[in-house]
Amino acid sequence: MKGSKQIHRIFADQAFTAGCPTRTVLDHVMSKWAPLVIASLADTDVLRWSELRQRADGISEKMLAQTLRQLEADGLVRREARQVVPPHVEYSLTSLGQELAGHLLPLMSWINANADEILGS
């Protein structure tokens, strides 16, 4: 038998084939801005719209809205709006989102540690 030395058998069943649910979620999580939003919320627990715009440096309002709505629909981010004037909306991670962040943050830390070497080669 060949290639059985790895622990993580990612492509075992029908995972990560085109159109598969796993692929859909992968595209959501690996989208351009989702990692930054999730990491920001993991870092600070609760953030408002304007704070998220600063953390995810360079994001447009459109993409912040789109990313937040997507993450909320996926049950990864919780949105709480207080009915006041001016509006006050708070975003935070759900427990599922925190689980995800537990895997995402180490990856981003590694990128942070190795970015210069990667681009320097």
Place this chain on the structure above:
Amino acid sequence: MKGSKQIHRIFADQAFTAGCPTRTVLDHVMSKWAPLVIASLADTDVLRWSELRQRADGISEKMLAQTLRQLEADGLVRREARQVVPPHVEYSLTSLGQELAGHLLPLMSWINANADEILGS
């Protein structure tokens, strides 16, 4: 002091600001196809072009070429071509690429395990 309960301080220095090297690497690693290519190589050690096309289900030849060249330039993937007819080219992860895969595979495993719950909500 606020927000000091997390271990991973992702946004500590100037990391992940727009145009920063960390952001560039993040975009490479989190691109649409790079995760699938890296996971495929982590799974099977050595793969040829046609095998990679099957693993990264749905990828076009153009994007496979682009993704492989990017990963090779970043020092994450090694390309070895034997000068024979017909051509025989092998792709594998560098040690740096294997390090990355070590963080990427758990994330993808988690996605595989939770995809249905995420999309079902």
Place this chain on the structure above:
DNA sequence: CAGGATCCAGCCTGATACTG
């Protein structure tokens, strides 16, 4: 403050053809 609506540029994809 927290978005929604709109328009436009660029990237991605798909198809096809060609090369060593």
Place this chain on the structure above:
DNA sequence: CAGTATCAGGCTGGATCCTG
């Protein structure tokens, strides 16, 4: 087998303006 070249089309993402 392992790609490169080209072109058309659709979709994503960005910039700007507008609203409760």
